[in-house]
Amino acid sequence: MARQADTASAADIRNEKTGFRTVAQLFAIPLCVLLLFGCARESGHDTSTESEIYVPPALQVDIAPQPLPDALAPIVGKTPRELLLDHLTPPENTTGLLIRGAPVHPEALLPLYQGGDAGLLWTNRDAIYQFLVALENIADDGLDAADYHYPLLLKLTAQLETMEKPPTGLLADLDLLLSDGLIRLADHLQRGKIDPFSLDNDWKLDRPQLPQKLGTERMTAAIAAADITGLIDDLRPQSDLYQRLRRALADYRSIAARGGWPQVPAGPALKPGMTDARIVPLRQRLAATADLDDASGDNPLFDEELEQAVKHFQARNSLPDDGIVGAKTLAALNEPVSERIRSLQVNLERARWMLQTFPERFVLVDLAGFRVQYLVGGHPVFSSRVQIGRIGRKTPLFKGDISYLVLNPTWTVPRSIFRKDLLPEIKANPDYLAEKKLRILTPGSKEEIPADSIDWTKYPQKRFPYILRQDPGPQNAMGRIKFMLPNSRAIYLHDTPSKSLFDAETRAFSSGCIRVEHPFELAERILESEEWDQAALQSVIESGEQKEVILPKPIPVLFAYWTADVADDGSVIFKKDIYDKDKKVLNSLTSRFRIPPQT
Numbered sequence: 001m002a003r004q005a006d007t008a009s010a011a012d013i014r015n016e017k018t019g020f021r022t023v024a025q026l027f028a029i030p031l032c033v034l035l036l037f038g039c040a041r042e043s044g045h046d047t048s049t050e051s052e053i054y055v056p057p058a059l060q061v062d063i064a065p066q067p068l069p070d071a072l073a074p075i076v077g078k079t080p081r082e083l084l085l086d087h088l089t090p091p092e093n094t095t096g097l098l099i100r101g102a103p104v105h106p107e108a109l110l111p112l113y114q115g116g117d118a119g120l121l122w123t124n125r126d127a128i129y130q131f132l133v134a135l136e137n138i139a140d141d142g143l144d145a146a147d148y149h150y151p152l153l154l155k156l157t158a159q160l161e162t163m164e165k166p167p168t169g170l171l172a173d174l175d176l177l178l179s180d181g182l183i184r185l186a187d188h189l190q191r192g193k194i195d196p197f198s199l200d201n202d203w204k205l206d207r208p209q210l211p212q213k214l215g216t217e218r219m220t221a222a223i224a225a226a227d228i229t230g231l232i233d234d235l236r237p238q239s240d241l242y243q244r245l246r247r248a249l250a251d252y253r254s255i256a257a258r259g260g261w262p263q264v265p266a267g268p269a270l271k272p273g274m275t276d277a278r279i280v281p282l283r284q285r286l287a288a289t290a291d292l293d294d295a296s297g298d299n300p301l302f303d304e305e306l307e308q309a310v311k312h313f314q315a316r317n318s319l320p321d322d323g324i325v326g327a328k329t330l331a332a333l334n335e336p337v338s339e340r341i342r343s344l345q346v347n348l349e350r351a352r353w354m355l356q357t358f359p360e361r362f363v364l365v366d367l368a369g370f371r372v373q374y375l376v377g378g379h380p381v382f383s384s385r386v387q388i389g390r391i392g393r394k395t396p397l398f399k400g401d402i403s404y405l406v407l408n409p410t411w412t413v414p415r416s417i418f419r420k421d422l423l424p425e426i427k428a429n430p431d432y433l434a435e436k437k438l439r440i441l442t443p444g445s446k447e448e449i450p451a452d453s454i455d456w457t458k459y460p461q462k463r464f465p466y467i468l469r470q471d472p473g474p475q476n477a478m479g480r481i482k483f484m485l486p487n488s489r490a491i492y493l494h495d496t497p498s499k500s501l502f503d504a505e506t507r508a509f510s511s512g513c514i515r516v517e518h519p520f521e522l523a524e525r526i527l528e529s530e531e532w533d534q535a536a537l538q539s540v541i542e543s544g545e546q547k548e549v550i551l552p553k554p555i556p557v558l559f560a561y562w563t564a565d566v567a568d569d570g571s572v573i574f575k576k577d578i579y580d581k582d583k584k585v586l587n588s589l590t591s592r593f594r595i596p597p598q599t
Contacts, residue, residue: 104180126226142345148181244566261288270325387515400485401554408472
């Protein structure tokens with residue numbers, strides 16, 4: 001129950017014991033307080049004297065930010081600035097800092113409070129209001145407001161509203177919690193709540209050590225000028241995909257708030273032309289996610305309009321779009337809206353890991369979508385199906401640069417593939433090497449060794465001392481073209497002789513590399529040269545000559561994993577979690593945030 005309260009909206013967090021109120025209610029300051037404060041200002045009275053009603057800086061209206069009056073310092077015996085710095089410089093044996101039971105990050109807070117003579121930072125009422133409103137809506141980013149002290153902030157600001165002269169300690173605590181919450185939110189929006197390295201051994205992307213857009217001067221300026229809304233908007237990834245995912249999450253949360261969607265009862269496959277009572281809830285289900293414009297009342301006929309709606313739903317859910325509601329389509333239709341919300345939350349976090357900065361032109365490999373795209377200005381100008389690493393040989397997530405292409409490439413067999421795949425074939429078929437045009441070479445001189453001179457029974461117990469290399473040609477595992485991007489895992493994009501596998505629904509067949517269905521179209525796009533059009537590339541291929549083609553400028557390539565996506569037309573696309581990565585991300589994302597230990 002406590003967790004539910006933490007994640008509720010401001011409107012829900014109100015009870016008799018705590019006095020929590022909505023943000024709007026919280027800032028509806030009693031008229032008598034405002035009138036008294038206004039009279040004091042007009043008469044030139046010092047609002048910090050004992051005889052006046054003191055309006056807390058957090059609730060002041062239409063005044064410039066200012067330090068807490070020193071007249072209140074005797075309450076604790078120290079000025080607000082001294083109290084704040086005392087808070088932030090705990091003894092050396094202290095492993096953390098708690099403010100009213102909430103952990104805060106002293107090392108992150110100190111730069112905000114060490115400079116200048118100011119005491120409290122949050123003396124602008126509008127800044128506090130904007131931050132609380134942002135937290136009330138942060139679920140649209142797939143984040144939990146409780147991670148940023150939201151329930152406690154509501155409680156403290158509600159207490160301040162009732163006090164004529166609040167204790168300095170209370171104001172200092174509120175100030176620190178507001179600052180810590182904002183710093184933490186900025187960090188999470190910039191690079192994600194979770195460190196992906198802690199979840200995924202296949203993660204090979206660099207994570208910035210510090211938020212790129214976050215600085216002390218900018219943050220303090222935003223607080224003073226009450227531009228928290230603008231600051232938070234700027235800190236979000238600016239990519240179209242992130243914004244579309246946010247809108248999709250808001251839409252699906254609205255569906256959940258309305259009670260979700262109806263379940264389609266089990267039964268035989270539903271096909272066009274059929275009349276069946278189950279078609280009525282099918283219409284209602286498709287209308288809930290805008291796959292069907294109109295639920296059409298109680299119409300039990302599977303007509304052409306419904307067939308097109310089913311095909312649209314199938315395409316969005318990475319299913320064969322045959323227009324028939326079979327077992328797989330029925331399972332996808334009956335997936336709870338809560339699962340779709342979780343998928344969107346997970347992929348928003350991935351977007352924060354990866355999409356803060358991206359170049360004007362780059363190649364994007366979407367592993368979960370089995371697709372490669374070449375994007376220019378954020379829009380795809382090329383798209384092709386791909387085959388990815390199979391389970392047990394997953395393609396890692398990383399960034400690289402395609403620097404050159406190889407036409408008619410050879411293939412040097414990696415030792416792991418020799419041991420696991422080729423050696424059993426060689427032992428079973430003495431002609432295997434000749435059939436596959438694989439030659440055995442010495443490492444240094446590249447002298448060819450006859451296959452029948454090797455006692456294959458000694459391996460893999462002993463280390464194989466030779467190199468296996470496949471000659472160029474149609475059977476070459478790299479196909480007829482290879483995209484070179486130097487990396488420690490020897491992962492490349494390339495052609496393949498296994499063309500028929502592109503028709504499979506789940507295309508995880510390789511040993512980690514990316515097999516591209518239309519590699520020559522991709523090559524022509526990234527070369528962007530009249531010299532290297534399709535005809536020129538094919539001419540070299542037909543000659544059998546091995547040739548390297550240097551790109552005028554390296555093209556970045558990003559290996560990503562999107563199990564939820566949003567098309568340009570707003571259609572929300574869900575994909576199978578082929579590598580079973582979502583669960584770990586979701587568990588960490590929905591767990592209470594913990595400040596990482598300092599090293």
